[in-house]
Amino acid sequence: MSQTTPTSTRSRRELHAWRNAVFVIFILSGLAMASWVARIPGVRDGLGLGKDPSAVGLLILGLSAGAIVGLVAASPLLVRFGPHKGMVGGLFIVSAGMMLIGVGASIAHSVPLVAIGLILLGFGNGMVDVMMNVEGTAVEREIGKTLMPLMHACFSLGTVIGAGFGAAAAALGIDVSWHLIVTAVVIAVAIVIAVRFVPREAELGDEVANTPAVPFRQRMRENLAVWADWRLILIGVVMLGMAFGEGSANDWISLAVVDGHGQSNSTGALVFGFFVAAMTLGRVLGGPLVDRIGRVLAIRITGGLGAAGLLIFILGGPLWVVIIGTVLWGFGVSLGFPLGMSAASEGAANPAARVSAVAIIGYCAFLVGPPVIGFLGKEFGLLNALYLVLVLLIAAFAAAGAVRPVAKPAPAASPASPASEPAA
Template structure:
């Protein structure tokens, strides 16, 4: 028993490292988008089209993750899919034109989504065996990895290093690190009489309401990340430096809230935590909408970040307990949340075009309030095998 506990604890740190590696790929790519745009000669509109393909690839491929995990076992599946994801980082910077860039980003997003599903399923199983919340902290480690990847990418960009060399080196390093840490994650094998999941399945009904909660949180996240700086510049006449600080502050508050969120979840439970998280995020949205100064708006964006930080990790954990196959349920919720991240920036832009950004963030505030209303759908259900 003591040995089993040691293995589970070791797996917790290993899967946290996997989340960090996964986030590092995203951070590494994001900082070199301007270089990739220049290399392919894409216009802003064409680049916007290309950047929709990662979410499309993820939505198409995530439902297959449960089948892969069932066939290979969770450890081998994660090792293989994580390697494909880290190596896919190389593809976009070598794309010579728009269409090859779209194809590269489709593969990039598909491998990302499949690895995402399997590592979350393992995280939920480790959380169950430890009898305490860890999912918020795992997603916090993803944010840490994204910040590390972005920091290295920023240094590479300032040094004039091409994205091709940068991403080639980063992919090799992250692939090696990922392969090492995957050796220590929990290995979940299906029972001998367990039916394999469908090769491709729509999200189970049990995951739809949980996915709707995740949709609201990710919508607010995408809107705040992409539009907070524009909001301060256009609505409050802030300088470029102050406006950029709003986005940085939002991302930082989310990372801190996720790293510390497990203690809150253990004390108050998932439902109460999300209910009060919705209240905090709603208060932040109201501050943004009525803000007379940039400082007030930045506080508002910070509160939105704190409020939505733990929602998606808790949605994945609830999904894993909502059906007979954790990976399939997580894939369903993840597909819905990825779709939210895909449509949020364009919907905010469309509303702003028709009226103004203030009205756009009224919509964000309403969705944040929905978190408080629909929090009970995350209530713990009888445990099923992951």
């Protein structure tokens, strides 16, 4: 049961080059974020912040603030400059931010410089998060297969690569500045090469020879108009629940295992590894599954398993029970976000604006969710705070019908066509 229908007049080779370029962009985004996360201890030591987590927390707040501004700014910037200039510019900003973090941490030993670098890293990656999803849904529509889960798996692959190189650099005693500067250069060069294989589209704001671009004001009005679409809002509910569930797990699952279930720090890290592995596997296998059973059923099955797994995790018991709950939780949140992107791009004009809108909902939930869980955890206990995630996963399950593929209107029959004649 295919979710999409091929619409492209491009050759198979061009389509595959386009798809692979988008895969690379997702990997680069994950690589950038994981490279910073892997070197947080080195940055902290280089700045002389001691063991106080609140100081590092303030720096991370700058990253989150920059990311939210980047998410909100992505849509008008996409309208103004198009995805080519937008994605290149966004990852150039990411590279500049990484360089400032490296220089500020281990050469200048300057907290303000690192803070500026983190704001730029968050802003650039927030921009690219929206734009690469817009591009991903475009190539998915033209190829006619479900690709968004695999693209998000590429982001996860980028984080694995970044974490691995970061751990190796720390183990070898490579300075934070050298590690982040070299990684930044690799990202900047790679995006310039990858974007050459992404087709230019005038309707997105790209400069296309002999094709008049849609005026900026008109495109901006069209972008804002999509927020009145209730189907799009319900797709946003699906993505809100799934992104909230993923983001909260990334930041709190290890600590919940330690503080809530009385396990060791190493066990907490191990359980988090089960979550990430389950989510990544779900995204790798998700495309063929969705093409066979449909988006709605896929989200209801995975969302239901995710809600059940989270409840098992909260209630706890022996460690093996907690791990089963964790695996179900990770698998359960794996498909909602990418499938929501695919659904948003269908059935109406201006798919880029629609994808941009739901991307903002999803990524803001991903960024805002963990601090909310932290606040509730302080008041009610971390495991009890996770009941909010459970409620949102149930809401996503209930709203899953909104991701049902929207049939494109059939072309009008010609008056001379036999099909236009009344039946005998």
